[in-house]
Amino acid sequence: MSTPSSPHHGPIVIVGQGAIALLAASQCALAGYPCYLQGRAAASQTAMPLDFRRGQQNFPLLLSLRPAHVSKVAVLLVCVKAYDAVAACRQWLPLLADDGCLVLCHNGMGTADAVTAMLGKSQQLWLASTTHGALKTGPHRLVHTGLGATMLGPANLAAKQAFATPAATLIDAMQAALAPVTLTPNIAELLWQKLLVNLVINPLTALHQCRNGELLAAEFQPRVAALINEAVQVATVQGIAIEQAQASALVRQVMQRTAENYSSMQQDVAMHRRTELAAITGFLLKCAKVQQLAVPTHQQLYDELTARLEPWQYQ
Ligand SMILES: NC(=O)c1ccc[n+]([C@@H]2O[C@H](COP(=O)([O-])OP(=O)(O)OC[C@H]3O[C@@H](n4cnc5c(N)ncnc54)[C@H](OP(=O)(O)O)[C@@H]3O)[C@@H](O)[C@H]2O)c1
Numbered sequence: 001m002s003t004p005s006s007p008h009h010g011p012i013v014i015v016g017q018g019a020i021a022l023l024a025a026s027q028c029a030l031a032g033y034p035c036y037l038q039g040r041a042a043a044s045q046t047a048m049p050l051d052f053r054r055g056q057q058n059f060p061l062l063l064s065l066r067p068a069h070v071s072k073v074a075v076l077l078v079c080v081k082a083y084d085a086v087a088a089c090r091q092w093l094p095l096l097a098d099d100g101c102l103v104l105c106h107n108g109m110g111t112a113d114a115v116t117a118m119l120g121k122s123q124q125l126w127l128a129s130t131t132h133g134a135l136k137t138g139p140h141r142l143v144h145t146g147l148g149a150t151m152l153g154p155a156n157l158a159a160k161q162a163f164a165t166p167a168a169t170l171i172d173a174m175q176a177a178l179a180p181v182t183l184t185p186n187i188a189e190l191l192w193q194k195l196l197v198n199l200v201i202n203p204l205t206a207l208h209q210c211r212n213g214e215l216l217a218a219e220f221q222p223r224v225a226a227l228i229n230e231a232v233q234v235a236t237v238q239g240i241a242i243e244q245a246q247a248s249a250l251v252r253q254v255m256q257r258t259a260e261n262y263s264s265m266q267q268d269v270a271m272h273r274r275t276e277l278a279a280i281t282g283f284l285l286k287c288a289k290v291q292q293l294a295v296p297t298h299q300q301l302y303d304e305l306t307a308r309l310e311p312w313q314y315q
Contacts, residue, residue: 012075035063075173089104107198108195128152130149195284196235202264
């Protein structure tokens with residue numbers, strides 16, 4: 001159980017009760033780091049049981065839920081889908097101390113500006129990008145499907161000013177939750193690299209309902225190349241240094257490494273759930289519009305995919 005008392009640090013509050021939030025809370029519990037989960041509403045219980053599985057090992061955990069008196073915390077980690085991120089931050093920001101750190105951890109882009117606008121001058125915004133994989137296989141069951149790593153970087157002025165000497169509470173909490181954590185001064189570049197991969201793999205696998213590795217087939221290569229080319233142009237105008245060849249190699253590498261996997265968007269479409277398309281292709285289309293750049297291949301892919309979805313699945 002994550003004991004909500006630490007001699008050195010106050011607790012971290014983790015917003016969300018999905019796969020990544022439960023993974024972060026489980027790892028905190030196993031590390032003995034004080035941690036509370038925050039679901040959509042105030043908790044009526046004090047803890048939730050969770051069977052946490054990693055490899056061949058099972059850990060029966062009892063995760064602490066945030067009691068009403070725990071507030072003004074130093075670290076608030078928000079692990080919700082991109083489409084819920086701004087609303088979740090608005091809802092739970094009152095829990096953050098005036099000089100606290102808000103960490104956003106989701107796929108896709110386009111939420112940081114809105115969240116920055118909500119923060120006080122001394123409140124820091126950090127963005128996290130994790131390659132850990134987790135799957136909720138039941139209301140009280142979580143499988144750590146892939147051991148990964150996390151990059152963490154500053155996103156607003158207060159965080160950028162703190163970058164050289166970040167708060168020990170932030171580093172310790174994030175190491176407990178999503179280790180190993182590496183700090184980067186340029187998280188935007190990293191998020192763009194990840195976006196580039198997601199821009200190709202997610203909508204294509206969702207449209208064709210195939211595994212990531214199937215996109216390596218010759219028939220997809222002209223479309224894959226055009227998607228990468230257009231995305232690199234948009235990224236370049238955004239001030240992100242990425243070469244076409246580097247982006248192509250990265251996308252290919254991910255397709256090969258995750259050849260047997262189904263992407264999150266493929267699964268969302270297959271299960272008739274809401275997708276993160278707005279924060280992935282939708283974000284690129286918005287950037288391109290502002291820059292007055294043509295991205296016809298992304299637009300066509302977006303149109304083809306959304307034609308098969310209901311509006312609530314992609315807005
Ligand atoms: N799962 C992975 O392996 C993985 C790996 C890397 C990155 N990611 C990314 O990480 C992000 C989170 O993914 P996930 O798999 O954890 O998603 P998830 O399983 O859908 O969990 C999201 C959770 O956020 C909750 N939520 C939404 N709004 C909230 C609010 N205002 N207050 C409190 N909780 C709220 C949801 O509650 P409800 O259930 O009530 O809607 C749900 O429990 C996504 O962007 C995903 O793409 C996931």
